[in-house]
Amino acid sequence: MPVKEIIKLGDPILRKACLPVEEFSLLPPIIDDMFDAMYESEGVGLAANQVNLDMNLFILHIPGEDENDGGEPRIFVNSKIIATEGKSKDSEGCLSIPGVRLEITRPEIITLEYQDMDRNNHVEKFSGLTARAIQHETDHLNGVLITDKVSQVQKLQYKQDLKEIERQAMVRYSERQSGSV
Numbered sequence: 001m002p003v004k005e006i007i008k009l010g011d012p013i014l015r016k017a018c019l020p021v022e023e024f025s026l027l028p029p030i031i032d033d034m035f036d037a038m039y040e041s042e043g044v045g046l047a048a049n050q051v052n053l054d055m056n057l058f059i060l061h062i063p064g065e066d067e068n069d070g071g072e073p074r075i076f077v078n079s080k081i082i083a084t085e086g087k088s089k090d091s092e093g094c095l096s097i098p099g100v101r102l103e104i105t106r107p108e109i110i111t112l113e114y115q116d117m118d119r120n121n122h123v124e125k126f127s128g129l130t131a132r133a134i135q136h137e138t139d140h141l142n143g144v145l146i147t148d149k150v151s152q153v154q155k156l157q158y159k160q161d162l163k164e165i166e167r168q169a170m171v172r173y174s175e176r177q178s179g180s181v
């Protein structure tokens with residue numbers, strides 16, 4: 001099986017609020033595919049709609065964020081941010097917008113309600129890079145991208161790149177719709 005293609009800015013699935021997961025039995029192979037796609041692109045997080053799946057599901061693996069240091073792969077199903085604290089600004093990239101980095105301001109600490117692969121409910125607090133990545137992936141699942149969160153001025157340097165990414169994404173979208181690929 002080839003690694004799943006990462007959907008790029010311009011494709012309508014990235015603008016969708018994703019549906020809750022109900023069939024948990026379907027998750028294991030989907031999650032394996034998502035980790036393969038994320039690692040291949042050397043990302044630290046991936047939302048399901050970035051591999052063309054309309055599901056409230058994202059994964060993270062942030063090396064160095066854990067005390068033991070290699071970091072730990074994490075899976076979040078049907079998640080929702082229920083509280084935030086503070087504010088921080090940092091540079092972010094996105095596998096769906098290759099080559100672009102933008103300074104994004106977000107809350108510094110978040111509380112997340114989510115389910116694991118076995119449908120157990122959890123409430124957990126996150127800070128640092130993990131909190132930032134969770135907010136980035138949560139935005140994806142609500143159809144929001146980092147380009148929506150900055151001024152036109154900040155995007156100006158990437159104007160041509162963004163246009164080209166969108167153009168190619170629309171070509172790929174049409175190919176998929178027509179079933180030719």
Ligand code: CO
Pocket residue numbers: 093094095096136140
């Ligand atoms: Co992203």
